[in-house]
Structures are given as C-alpha cells and as structure tokens.
Amino acid sequence: MSSPNQPLDLTLDGGALTAQLVDFPSVSGDEQALADAVEAALRDLPHLTVDRHGNNVVARTNLGRAERVLLAGHLDTVPIADNLPSHVEGDLLYGCGTSDMKSGVAVQLRLAATLPEPNRDLTFVFYDCEEIEASRNGLGHLAAEHPDWLVADFAVLMEPSGAVVEGGCQGTLRVQVRLTGVRAHAARSWLGDNAIHHAAEVLGRLAAYRPRRVDIDGLEYREGLNAVRIDGGVAGNVIPDECVVTVNFRYAPDRDEAAAEAHVREVFAGFDVTVTDSAPAALPGLGQPAAQAFLAATGGTARAKFGWTDVARFSALGVPAVNYGPGDPNLAHKREEHCSLSAIAEVETRLRDWLA
C-alpha cells in the first residue's frame, strides 16, 4: 500500500489512487491535509483553474464549450472502524471510505488529470463535512458563498450507487402530531380525557394510508408516510394528558416542500400538526440533453434514488443532478466497507467515453 500523506499520484489507475486516498484519513472535520493534497495535485494541471474555500476545492476547465458538466464528491468519511490501512482481496479494495466515497473522488481526479480537452466544460468539486450535520456541509457553504463556482448544466454526484445512475432523490418531511387530554388519577378515569386514546385515529389514518408510486422521467418513485416515534404517558396510575406521534413523509420529486406539507396536513386534518424537519426532493432531470448523452454513455438505464443526498442541493440551485459512483451504497458506513476495483475502472471509462 502507499504511504499516507504523500503527494497524490494522478497517474495511478483508479483503484490504486482510491487506495492512496483511503490511506489518507479524513474523518469529517479533519479534511485539511487531504484538501491540501487535492488542491496541490490539481494546481499541477495547467488546463484547470483552481479555487479554494475552507477545505473545499473547485477546479474548472474554461474552453467555452456549449455545456458545462459538474462532477462532485465529498472528501470526508465516517469515523474509522479499525479498517485502515486499505487492503486488496481479489477484485475488492477494503477500508473506510472505499465505497463512500473515495472511489468516486479517485475517478474525479483521474478525469481531471486525463481530459485536458473534454467535449463539455468540466467543473470538479471536492467538499468537506458531508457525513455530519447539514449546517457544516461544504457544498452548502459553496452554494452560499460562491454560487458562481457551481454553475453547470448538469451535475453528477459520485456517491456510491453501484455503478448505476440513480436519478433525483426523495424529499423528507417530519411532523409531530400532538394529542392533548386532561390528566386524572387512573382510579377515576372518567374525570380525565386520555390523550393516548386520541392517537387511535392518527395511527388509523397512517395504517390505512396508501402511498403513491410516481413515474418521473421513466423512474419509479415510491412514497411513504410513517410514524417513526410515539410517546405518551405520565405514570402508571395517571390518565395521560399528552401524546405525540412523530411522522416522516418521504415523497417523490413532483412535490415541493410546500406541497408535501400541505398533503400531510390534509391527511391529519383536524389534528395539531407541527413541522420539525424538511428537506426538498430533487427531480432526476434526465430530460436534459447532457443527461441523455450521459445516460446513453453509462448503459442507458437509471433507477430512482430513495435516500436524501446532496443532489437535492444542486436541484435547489437549478442544476439537474444524478448520483453515479462505483461504490456500493449498502456497504457505506460499515466496518467491512469495500469497493469493486472493476467498478471503479468501469465508471471512469464510461464517464471518459461521454466526455472525451
């Protein structure tokens, strides 16, 4: 394996470069050394303009092409789980960040180094603090401070997607439905009004709810409306005067945040509903010309993305975006995290074919 914290060698193949990145620990909040190395490697490439904000690095071609494509990846990982340094077993590279998402970052760096004259202008974005609270997300900071650096016609977020294009993402809305009553001693329950019993109707509506399946740009999105928490009770001998049901609505990208909230309020009409958390959905944007060419280059198939990812940030900036990366999303954040070396090579080849 390579030694940690050496200058990055962009002439390595994608798998070996992934290993070098993985052996460069960069847990969220501790990305500076890796950001420095990425910036230094990019500044060696004369065809790129390089900008930096905090531990976020942006490199761009400026060839005056008709379209601009943005390739984005985060530099941070979840905490190391006794799974460094990396090691290879057959086709698999093991270690923290192999899947989520230093394999994607390696492909970005390989394309940056090897495509001096791409057919579309390119923007490479490397950002920090994706794995922690949203307020620290480097892509969010760039969107707020330097939105011009993120201008593009189409974006590919190289999060693990199993080398399959995953379009858009669901929105997520959390609300609390609060039931109230009157407290009383359980021995004289007729003097009270049981708030937990009032939750029967709320849970009944949830149990009877039939979520939509929505086709958008040929991708099927499945919604879901679920209680994720219920709390009520004062003591074993007291009629409770409050019960709170926390509900999570995962919705397809044909609803915006306001429409999602209106729908949930309609489902719980007559009840006290408070929004506690909201993040918008992202449309897959597969109708864009750049996206059509991208889809053809990557095999022609795409599926809906269900989890919430930073593609929603691009969507909010007006940039259609998809997830497409070599990692396996089911292995992200696991001790046994690994990535297929052939998937890394495949994703790099398909993107080069599209952009060369």
Place this chain on the structure above:
Amino acid sequence: MSSPNQPLDLTLDGGALTAQLVDFPSVSGDEQALADAVEAALRDLPHLTVDRHGNNVVARTNLGRAERVLLAGHLDTVPIADNLPSHVEGDLLYGCGTSDMKSGVAVQLRLAATLPEPNRDLTFVFYDCEEIEASRNGLGHLAAEHPDWLVADFAVLMEPSGAVVEGGCQGTLRVQVRLTGVRAHAARSWLGDNAIHHAAEVLGRLAAYRPRRVDIDGLEYREGLNAVRIDGGVAGNVIPDECVVTVNFRYAPDRDEAAAEAHVREVFAGFDVTVTDSAPAALPGLGQPAAQAFLAATGGTARAKFGWTDVARFSALGVPAVNYGPGDPNLAHKREEHCSLSAIAEVETRLRDWLA
C-alpha cells in the same frame, strides 16, 4: 405545640393528640420512635393485650364479645415537605401527616384509652411502611407472620375519607400490549412493517371501550380501561419494529384478579399481552351485621372507594373492611396537608357511639 418525642398523652382531645403525633416525625422506614411511644402508651392500659412485630403494634381487648372489630392505621408519612411542626389555623391543623393519617391514628388511640368495656371486642393495629413499596408494608408482614392477630368480623381502616364511609376498593391490573414489525430505512418503508401503525387497532379498542358501572351493596363502582403509556420508535429515519402500550384496568370488586385478567385478554384478543402488575379489589362487605350497625352509627351513607388501599389486604384475609377517617384524601401527600379538627372529633364520637 407539644415537644417532639415526648410520651404520648392519650388524655388530650383528638386534635391535640393528632398534633403531638404529627410533631413526632415518622417518615416511612423511620417509625421506630413513634412505634415505641405508641406501644408504651398502650401498655399503660390494663384492659388491653399488646403485641409487637418490628415496628407494628397490635392491642386487643379480650372480653368474649360476639363480634370483633379491628381499627387499623399506618404510622408512617410521606417525606416532610417543610411542613413541620404542625400549627393550627381556626378549625384546621396543618402539617405532614395531619390528613394521611395521624388524625386517624389519634382517634384509634383515643378509643383504645377511653373504651375499657366496648360492646364488641376491639383490635387496634398500628403499622409501618404503608407509603412505600408493597413488600415493606407492615400490615402485609403481620398478615404473613401473625395472621391470628388480625382475626376480626369487620375492619375499619382509618385512611382519609373525609369522615364518610368508603366501601371496598377497586382492583388494579397493568398489562403491556406489545406490537412487533420489521425495521427498515424510512426512505424504503415498503421493505419494513411499522409496529407503531399496528397499535392503531389497540388504541381503537381502548377508545371504543365502554367501562361498566356496577352496583354492589348499594355502592356504585365505575371501572376504567386506559392506556397509561405508549412507547415506540428507533430513530427519525427508521421504520420501527416495536411498540408497547401499557394499559391499566381499574375494576369493580365483583371481579377477582383472574377474572380481570381474562377480561383484558378478551378485549385485546389477537395481541401479545403480558401482565406486569396486579392487586385485587375488595368487596365493601356492607351486608355484615357489624357493618350495618357501623353504617347507622356513622350517618347511614357510604360511597365506593376508587383508589386501591389496604382494605384489599383485609378482604384477602376474609375480613370485610371499609375506609373511614377524618382526613381529606385530596390533601394527602401535599405540602399544604391539613385536617379539620371538628372532623377528628366527629369521627371519634361516631365510632364511640357505635362501640360503647
């Protein structure tokens, strides 16, 4: 006010004796000094046989009467809440234990001292640790170790009842109804099975439940079946695989513990039900001759007791029992606890009229 920990003076009137008892702190577990004083005062009375077990004192006449009446009270109080020493305002005596239940104990001691030849044989029981966990209850220890000391035809428990006879007591049963499902990510809820949603049917049955009102010996008992707690949820983005509803059934004394459990299991047929807590009801026993005479002497009216009290222990021993004491049950355990001096005098007079 009297000085604490002086010998008890049974020649005082009921109110003054209550004040002396109140100024003798005896929080649960710390009753020894008061039990010693009660025992010493009773041993001075030649018409009584006195027995002691731990901090429980039992005094009896042995006149060969046709009936034996037992008068019982606990010596302990809840923790002092900056409400000692006692003080008088008009007709009200303030202080920890004035209502629950040193006023009742004072009446017991006054009757013990002033009825050397009662018309029924008398048993006076003073016991410890009523306000804390059932396993430490002194009356329970006496029932286990010296059941012969508790033999009687009728018992009066001098717990606060507002100087009105309260007959019997409700039983109480607690169960947990457990719902299970399959955990999944909230973004892919169709892969899971939401346990909280399954609680809809349980809460629906509770909301639709119509509790009985039962007439027993002329007293109306009102039952109640209530959720007292509900818990479910793993995280804001997870379909929960477990939800537990804790249900409390308060039932009339025409059901025994087994019948109460069978009824609850019938209500929740098809669900996983576990009993966590059970205490039997007590029949009012107002059909007994001693009880009829007692009722006539105390004004002829009685009402059902809803809370669970130690009358259920007497009921389990085959001794019909009622609650009858000068304290106000609504003031028990409160900082502003107080008792009416005229109620203390009234209860003492009515009991003496019945027993003289």
